[in-house]
Amino acid sequence: MTATAMPAASERAASLYRAVWRWHFYAGLLVLPFMILLSVTGGLYLFCDEIDGLVHRDLKQVVVQEAPLQVPSAWIDAALAARPGTALKIVTPATPDASAEVVVKTPEGERRSVYVDPYDARVLGELPDRGTVMWLVRRLHSLVEFGPIASGIIEIVGGWSILLVGTGFYLWWPRKQAGGVLTVRGTPRRRVFWRDLHAVTGAVAGLAVGFMALSGMPWSVFWGAQVNEWANSSNYGYPAGLYVDVPMSDEHLAHVNGPTAWSLEQAKMPESAPASGQPIAIDEAAATFDRLGVAPGYALSLPGGPTGVYSAAVYPDDLSQQRVVHLDQYSGKTLLDMSYADYGPAAKAMEWGINVHMGQEFGLANQLLMLAVCLAIILMSVSAGVMWWKRRPKGSLGIPPAPSDPSVMGGLIAIMAVVGLVFPLVGASLLVMVLLDLAFTRRPRARTA
Numbered sequence: 001m002t003a004t005a006m007p008a009a010s011e012r013a014a015s016l017y018r019a020v021w022r023w024h025f026y027a028g029l030l031v032l033p034f035m036i037l038l039s040v041t042g043g044l045y046l047f048c049d050e051i052d053g054l055v056h057r058d059l060k061q062v063v064v065q066e067a068p069l070q071v072p073s074a075w076i077d078a079a080l081a082a083r084p085g086t087a088l089k090i091v092t093p094a095t096p097d098a099s100a101e102v103v104v105k106t107p108e109g110e111r112r113s114v115y116v117d118p119y120d121a122r123v124l125g126e127l128p129d130r131g132t133v134m135w136l137v138r139r140l141h142s143l144v145e146f147g148p149i150a151s152g153i154i155e156i157v158g159g160w161s162i163l164l165v166g167t168g169f170y171l172w173w174p175r176k177q178a179g180g181v182l183t184v185r186g187t188p189r190r191r192v193f194w195r196d197l198h199a200v201t202g203a204v205a206g207l208a209v210g211f212m213a214l215s216g217m218p219w220s221v222f223w224g225a226q227v228n229e230w231a232n233s234s235n236y237g238y239p240a241g242l243y244v245d246v247p248m249s250d251e252h253l254a255h256v257n258g259p260t261a262w263s264l265e266q267a268k269m270p271e272s273a274p275a276s277g278q279p280i281a282i283d284e285a286a287a288t289f290d291r292l293g294v295a296p297g298y299a300l301s302l303p304g305g306p307t308g309v310y311s312a313a314v315y316p317d318d319l320s321q322q323r324v325v326h327l328d329q330y331s332g333k334t335l336l337d338m339s340y341a342d343y344g345p346a347a348k349a350m351e352w353g354i355n356v357h358m359g360q361e362f363g364l365a366n367q368l369l370m371l372a373v374c375l376a377i378i379l380m381s382v383s384a385g386v387m388w389w390k391r392r393p394k395g396s397l398g399i400p401p402a403p404s405d406p407s408v409m410g411g412l413i414a415i416m417a418v419v420g421l422v423f424p425l426v427g428a429s430l431l432v433m434v435l436l437d438l439a440f441t442r443r444p445r446a447r448t449a
Contacts, residue, residue: 015403017171019412022400024167025388026433027160032381034157038216039381041141043374046359046367048134055133059115059125064096069118071283072300075100078121079114087302092286093118094297094316103129142219152425155220159419159426161213165206166415172199191390198383205376212373215353223423228265230346253313253324261315261322261351270335271307272328279303279329285310288332295321303329317360319351402441 044051053060076087079102088111091101100118105111111129116122139145143154172181179185179192184200186193202209218224253260253267260267286300289312298314310327322340327333343351352361359367392398403409413434420427 012405012408015405016408018401019403019408020167020170022402022437023412024164024171025400026437027164027167028384030429030433031157031160031164032384034153035161035377036381038141038157039374039377041137042212043371044137045134045141046370046374048137052132052134056127059127060099061097062099062117062119062124065119067119069093070121072100072286073281073283074121075102075116075118076282078116078123079104082123083112083114083126085112089299089301090282091299092296098297099124148221151221155217155223155423155425156429158213158217158220159423160429162210163416163419165202165210165213168199168202169206172203191387194383194387194390198380198387201376201380201383205373205380208369208373209377211353212357212370212377215357217423218350218354220423220425222425227346227350253311259315260313260324264324264338267324269311270309270326272303272309272330272335275306275330277330280310280327280332282310284332285327285329288327288334289325292325292334292337294323294325298323309335317355317363319355319361322351399440402437 072090072092075090080087083104083106085104085106088103088105090103093100098118099115102114102116103111104114112126113129113131114126115124117124136145143150174181180196180199182200182203184193184196186196188194218227253264253269282300282302289298289300289310294312295314295316295318297316298312301311301313303309308329310329310332311325313324315322319340323338325337326335328335340348340351355361356366357370359370362369388398416430416434417427420430
């Protein structure tokens with residue numbers, strides 16, 4: 001390489017570093033506040049059963065008795081005596097010390113969850129349906145609590161988080177520096193300490209952060225819905241063959257049984273055959289579900305009309321026990337019986353990612369690992385904020401300098417274009433940021449004499 005070529009190559013490398021640094025800054029500026037919120041709420045939701053069991057222990061916990069459980073109809077009778085209305089579904093106890101839950105629709109149209117001791121049908125109390133502490137945390141985590149527009153931010157945050165991880169690895173990559181790779185230099189009084197803390201934490205947790213962002217994408221309002229439809233090959237949400245010759249309604253499983261597995265969000269409900277007598281009792285339906293081996297803790301929905309069905313759905317930590325079963329309300333015949341084994345390859349992969357994301361796939365170890373990732377994200381976010389505050393010039397936003405060689409942006413823009421094609425909402429936000437970046441870097445032309 002000639003002497004003139006070496007400085008040119010060095011200048012191009014410096015320009016590329018500046019370009020990546022600049023877009024890493026933009027990505028952080030956009031997503032860090034949301035990542036802190038998602039990490040705090042996500043870290044809490046990893047222990048949703050434990051926290052709800054502690055906060056609502058008077059409603060959710062019972063003393064184990066030697067007597068057999070009362071039948072579901074006794075739970076419903078007790079719940080309706082305490083809260084008059086129409087029973088919509090029950091949630092059976094998942095463990096011997098868990099209560100039964102009866103969801104009641106009041107005459108005013110409100111949905112209430114009435115908790116009943118399954119051994120003696122004693123009413124323990126009630127809450128609004130999905131009114132537990134962890135349901136609120138879940139709504140905050142998905143941004144549903146802030147309205148439909150905020151739900152779209154999840155997709156944008158997820159895509160920019162992936163960009164943040166990729167650019168972060170490039171900036172961290174060792175370039176003959178003595179520190180800041182796996183060690184932290186200086187003290188908290190110095191900016192290099194916060195830079196190294198941010199970089200080393202990102203290097204250790206970066207891949208896990210990228211996985212968390214990608215596995216959270218199925219819940220996004222646009223991309224998640226489109227991929228869900230593709231993964232299931234039809235709007236029914238059931239693999240071909242499971243719903244052949246079964247009349248289907250326009251009602252969806254998610255509306256009847258509450259939150260479902262991601263793969264079944266678009267699943268439609270089958271219909272019972274025209275009335276040919278009296279419907280079977282809920283106790284008979286529950287006995288059928290138990291006989292079929294549906295795991296304890298399933299939600300049993302009552303028929304919603306003359307063509308409605310009895311439905312049992314359960315989504316335990318063990319993916320192999322995920323199950324949805326629908327019964328004809330008159331004959332008790334099984335109309336559809338679907339488990340995780342029936343999902344297609346794409347749906348199985350998505351469900352596995354979601355299960356790991358939620359800390360459910362590998363027990364306590366999975367919870368602790370995901371909690372460590374959440375804490376790492378918070379640490380990176382805080383250290384990034386401190387580092388920026390110490391570096392920024394007074395009265396300025398402190399945007400990293402633009403590359404002196406604009407041509408290095410070509411590769412970055414190409415990568416961002418691919419990301420934008422895969423995640424359309426992310427692509428739209430990237431386009432906006434590219435235009436803003438061009439506006440920031442535009443300089444007035446020098447006037448000629």
